[in-house]
Amino acid sequence: MACPENMFFLIVLFMSGVLACFGQRHLITTMPDRLDVLTGSCVQIPCSFDIPEQHKDKLNSTILTSGVWIKENPYFGGRPDSVIFNSSETVNRYEGKITGNMSQKNCTTVFFNVTTNYTNRYFFRIESQPFLATDTEKSVKIVVWDLPSSPILTVSGEVKEGIPVSLNCSAVTSCPEHPPELTWTLPTQFTHENQLQENPDQTKSVLSTVTFTPSYLHHEKNITCTAVYPVGTSNKTAEHNMMLNVSFSPKNTSASISPADPVLVGSCVNLTCSSTANPPVTNFTWFKISGDKPTQVASGLSYSLNVTVGDGGLYYCEARNSHGCGKSKEVQLAIKGQEEPVNPKVYEIVGKTLGFIFLFSLIVFFAWRRRTSRLPSGFDMTDRSQGQNSPVGTVCSNQATVGRGNQ
Structure with a gap:
């Protein structure tokens, strides 16, 4: 009978051998952890494998290597139904094929006409007599859905x-x-x-x-x-x-005044600025047009003032964010009893209009002079005398008529 010390040593040695045996992987596969599949469609399992160096001498490269897929549990002894596909068989539980080149350690496989019963975990095994090995530590989970997931x-x-x-x-x-x-x-x-x-x-x-x-x-x-x-x-x-979340500078900037009608000196008036921007407006600024130049008078979304004699005039606001600035149209603050100031732009328009009329008149005048200077002398005198008598008489007659009508 062995001594207790020797028995203990044998037990430790045996357990170490068992653990070492189970700790070694005869086959190492690479595949996704999970695949989501649609019912009625096919599923491709990207797969590759390798054999540890210490076991490569057991694999005979001249013998055709078969690929085997096992469902749910890699230990299929006593459970032949767990083997759902074997590339060396012509009839399998699952319709499929290994599309990868097994001689190049590519075990990529396609299964067709997937049903909800395919939802499970799958392990890969190679069989090349006398070498047989299953990777028990790596599997792919196939989950079958009736509807596709959102892109x-x-x-x-x-x-x-x-x-x-x-x-x-x-x-x-x-x-x-x-x-x-x-x-x-x-x-x-x-x-x-x-x-x-x-x-x-x-x-x-x-x-x-x-x-x-x-x-x-x-x-x-x-x-x-x-x-x-x-x-x-x-x-x-x-x-x-x-x-969509679009960033943009202030748009549709507008200024409003309340009340909008002319007000009395001493009245309270509110000016409000509004604008659309993303990100929101961080700064509103108010300007008054003094003469022909704008002058900043306040900051903030609204501007309130007790009206004095000098407050009447044109105002506008500017809205600003990190992407730019937007300017409103001008609004008129009118004070009762005061003549409303004229927008400087009006003077500009009137000046341009008068200048155009003057230029047009000069062109007409010189064209007329040029035409009359080319006429024969006799015809020129007759035409001039008639032209002087007829139009002037008509104008005077008309003026007189208008005068008598007024009287």
Whole structure:
């Protein structure tokens, strides 16, 4: 009978061997942790494998290696139904095929006509006599849905008025043979580009990029990206809505005065400024036109004053945020008993009008002189005498008539 000390040593040695055996991986696979699939569609499982250096001599490269997929539990002894696919078999529980090159350690597999019963965890195994190995530490979870998940919408940077911006919409495709079609709904004209891309976990997704130039009119407008998945003879759709947040300088800036009618000296008058901006207006400034120059008189959304004799005149406001400034039209503060000041622009318009009339009169006068200077002398005298008698007499006659009528 062995001594208790020797027995203890043997037990420790045995347990260490067991733990070492279970701690070694004869097969190392790489695959996604999870795949979301649509019922009736297919699912592609990106898969690759490697064999630890200490076990590579057991694999005979001249023998065809079979790929096996096991459902739920990698230990399928006594549970043959757990094996749902074997590439060396012509008939399998799951309809599929290994599309990867097994000789290059690519075990990528596609299963067709997925049903909700496929929702489970799956392990991969290789069989190449005499080498048989299952990676018990890595699996992929397949989750089957009746409806597709919404695509993902992202914006590249700040959406600012007048600066081109790109919107990205992506939708994962578990069946790259039938990828979804992405379409957009935007409140403006745009250009877009679709492409199939590979994700870090080797799954595939469709990416659509839209480029457009936003306006302040697009602020708080909805945009939609719709993914249309072909499944069998029908389609399944999912969409993602997002409200645009456009940054812009103050727009529609206006000033108002209350009361709007002429007021008495000593009355209280309120001037209010309003504007639309994103981000909101941070500073309102009030100006009064003195002569032909504006003078700042106050700051703030509203301006209140007890009217004095010198307060009458034209006022306007400016609204400012981090993106710029907006200016209102002028409003008139009229005081009863005072002649309303004339807008300097009126003088400018009147001056230009009189100058135009004067210039036109000179052109007509010189044209007339030039014409009369070319006529024969006899005809010129006759024409002049007639011209002097007839029009003047008519004008005087008319003036007289008007005078008698007035009397």
